[in-house]
Amino acid sequence: MATTKHSVLVVGGGFGGVRAARRLAKQTNLQVTLISDKDSFAYYPQLYHAATGGSRSEASLPLANLLHGTGIHIVHDKAVALDPAGKTITGSSGQRYHYDDLILALGSVTNYFGIKGLKEFAYDIKTIEGAEKFKQHLHHELVELHKTELHYVVIGAGPTGVELSAALGQYMRRLVRLHGITRPHYNIDLIEAAPRILPHSSESYANHVLRRLKKIGVNVMVGTAVEAETAEGLQIGGKLLKSHTVVWTSGVSNNPFFSNNSQSFKLAKNGRVVVNDHMEAGQDIYVIGDNAASKYGGLAETAVNDADYVAKDIKRRLAGRRRPAYRQPAPSPVIPVGSGWAAVQIGPLAIYGYLGWLIRRSADLVAYRSVEAAANAFKVWLKETLHEDDCPICQANLAK
Ligand SMILES: Cc1cc2nc3c(=O)[nH]c(=O)nc-3n(C[C@H](O)[C@H](O)[C@H](O)COP(=O)(O)OP(=O)(O)OC[C@H]3O[C@@H](n4cnc5c(N)ncnc54)[C@H](O)[C@@H]3O)c2cc1C
Numbered sequence: 583m584a585t586t587k588h589s590v591l592v593v594g595g596g597f598g599g600v601r602a603a604r605r606l607a608k609q610t611n612l613q614v615t616l617i618s619d620k621d622s623f624a625y626y627p628q629l630y631h632a633a634t635g636g637s638r639s640e641a642s643l644p645l646a647n648l649l650h651g652t653g654i655h656i657v658h659d660k661a662v663a664l665d666p667a668g669k670t671i672t673g674s675s676g677q678r679y680h681y682d683d684l685i686l687a688l689g690s691v692t693n694y695f696g697i698k699g700l701k702e703f704a705y706d707i708k709t710i711e712g713a714e715k716f717k718q719h720l721h722h723e724l725v726e727l728h729k730t731e732l733h734y735v736v737i738g739a740g741p742t743g744v745e746l747s748a749a750l751g752q753y754m755r756r757l758v759r760l761h762g763i764t765r766p767h768y769n770i771d772l773i774e775a776a777p778r779i780l781p782h783s784s785e786s787y788a789n790h791v792l793r794r795l796k797k798i799g800v801n802v803m804v805g806t807a808v809e810a811e812t813a814e815g816l817q818i819g820g821k822l823l824k825s826h827t828v829v830w831t832s833g834v835s836n837n838p839f840f841s842n843n844s845q846s847f848k849l850a851k852n853g854r855v856v857v858n859d860h861m862e863a864g865q866d867i868y869v870i871g872d873n874a875a876s877k878y879g880g881l882a883e884t885a886v887n888d889a890d891y892v893a894k895d896i897k898r899r900l901a902g903r904r905r906p907a908y909r910q911p912a913p914s915p916v917i918p919v920g921s922g923w924a925a926v927q928i929g930p931l932a933i934y935g936y937l938g939w940l941i942r943r944s945a946d947l948v949a950y951r952s953v954e955a956a957a958n959a960f961k962v963w964l965k966e967t968l969h970e971d972d973c974p975i976c977q978a979n980l981a982k
Contacts, residue, residue: 587613588900591671591681593661595623595645598687598871598885600953605893607652611900616649617671617679619660623648623953624710627882627946628966630745633713633829634753640966642710648954661688664843666864683866683896686839686855687885690872693833699811704737704830707746716829720754723826724761730754730768733825735816737808738832739774740782741917744791746831747772747800748920770800773818775807775832783915787927790934794919834880836873850875859907861892868892876910883913886952916942943967 588611592603595618603616621644628641645656659673670678692708694700705716723731734754736747751770758766772779772795779795779802780788795802810817815824836853847863848856854875855863861876863869870892871885878884891908898905916938918924924938933941946966950959 587611588682589613589615589680590683590685590896591679592616592685592687593671594618594687594689594871595620595656596687596689596871596885597882597949597953598689598889599685600645600648601886601889602685602687602870602893603649603654604652604953605890606896607654609897612896613655614653615655615657615679616645617657617659617661617673618645619658619674621645621658622710625950626708627949629707629710629713630742630749631966632710633707633716633746634749635717635756636966638710638714640962641713643954643962647958651955661686661839662842664839664846664867666846666867669866681866683868685868685870685889685892686863686873687869687871687889688837688839688873690834690880691837692830693835694830695833697808697810700808700828700830703811703813704828706830707742708834719827720757721761724757724763728761729763730758730766731825731827732767733769733771733815733823733827735771735773735823735825735828737773737816737828737830739772739776739779739802739804740831741780741915743772743774743829743831744779744795745918746829748795748798748918751799752920771823772800772802773806773808773816774802774804777805779804780917783927784932787915787925787932790932791917791919791925794923794925794934798920834872840873854879860895860905861888861908868895878910878913881913882949884910886949887911916945918942 590606590612592599595616599616600623603614606612607614622642623645625641632638632641649656659675661671662674663672670680672678692706707713707716734750736743747770778788779792806818808816808818811828815822816828840847840855850856855869855873857863857869857874861868861870870888872880895905914928916924916926922936922939924942926933926938926941947963950963
């Protein structure tokens, strides 16, 4: 006789969603379905690298490979509506998906804070397509102009902006050599509206990173708000900073799914979803990762921790066991600042330099492992380690 399994519907094929689905799929009494609007998992921590010479294969991993052999049913669709009474999610395809338990892990979206022209003219490295478009632009400009621009600008000195500006400096040095550009003259500018870089990290940590950025030639401008972008460049303090290469890394906001379904959620001031101490936002509805208004939200590490807790919570609840409240672990920021150097903060311990870089490489292996089988995770990680500067566009140029 066929038995009906308890169905868990996971929406979002990113850090939180993939991790939760994998954890739950080990339970034989559950049917796990993962809906995602993309066929691939974006490994965001490597996007800055994909934008500056790395290949796409370490930053974009097909979900079918990641979840192969797990029994998880993958659906390619975009969730648009939630009906908590009927316990269904509707996709943009018109299809309805029933759930017994729902886990929402849809990630965040780029926010330009209404600054004029950014959406049209700035590059965005939040997707692999965006990272590749940026990389293509750098090459095409050098080929067409046969000289560099005076300013390559990264806006936002959070972890992504810091990583990108540092890597961009090294990448540009390589590109100008490769494109045979003699006596290049250019600046890598990192612009931040707040009074200091890494506003969410400790001052001492930020100061170490700042010294490193300056040492490798990044021009850091803090307390500098961008007013607008045009085809000519950026408006700052009423003046024009000429550039055709501006990357926006500064803002994200919650996935619009939640404001579009606001009758089913309580939203915090920042638009993220208010959850209880089991990460629940309603009856049998969990919200995790970037979507939840939690203390350490906005990091891959937090999304994975949330997923682990929620998977355990569902198992405990179904088994009628005690359900301890969630204590979200404090993350340990690891920020690479150019090749061979990273800043690490583990509790009160801070590590800078090459040792930090080795820790970052290990953290990447752990992160790949958190979403795929050990052998595959190791393969992807090794490839990334061995092909540190493997730029397909440069390789093609060299082969000419
Ligand atoms: C460039 C960059 C670099 C970063 N570097 C780091 C780092 O070094 N360390 C760190 O800890 N964190 C880093 N982060 C943050 C980290 O990546 C996120 O906090 C993490 O990915 C959040 O996980 P999540 O599961 O909540 O969302 P995501 O990983 O973003 O996954 C969301 C998924 O949902 C899918 N989706 C969206 N809308 C829908 C829909 N309506 N229907 C179906 N599917 C949908 C998306 O396509 C995506 O697959 C970085 C972020 C960026 C942008």
